[in-house]
Amino acid sequence: MxxxxxxxxxxxxxxxxxxxxxxxxxxxxxxxxxxxxxxxxxxxxxxxxxxxxxxxAVSSAQMANDIVDNVIDKILGGSASPIISHLLKLNGEDEVVEILELRKKLQS
Known part of the structure; x- marks a missing residue:
């Protein structure tokens, strides 16, 4: 792709x-x-x-979203916590701050 x-x-x-x-x-x-x-x-x-x-027919972002949604629904029983925890371990401090800022924007 x-x-x-x-x-x-x-x-x-x-x-x-x-x-x-x-x-x-x-x-x-x-x-x-x-x-x-x-x-x-x-x-x-x-x-x-x-x-x-x-x-x-789909963007790379849309495909990534669809794949993650499927993993959360079908493999993790609807809980995104394991994925979020894994991503936070993989990424550095700067990216963790960026993720938290994105979360704030989505909530407002």
Missing amino acids: QIVWTRGRTTVRDVHEELLLVGYTPYTTVMAAMNNLAQKGVLKQDKKDRAYSYKP
């Missing part, structure tokens, strides 16, 4: 070529993954000539 978000509109071939720079991934695997993401509504698929082009 990072490649698609960066490019905006792309093809399976473009994504495959970029993935080859970091390691081998079969073309058919990339194609199947992108088709699955299009079926799930994460990518928009447009046919142009003989090839499909893809563009993001």
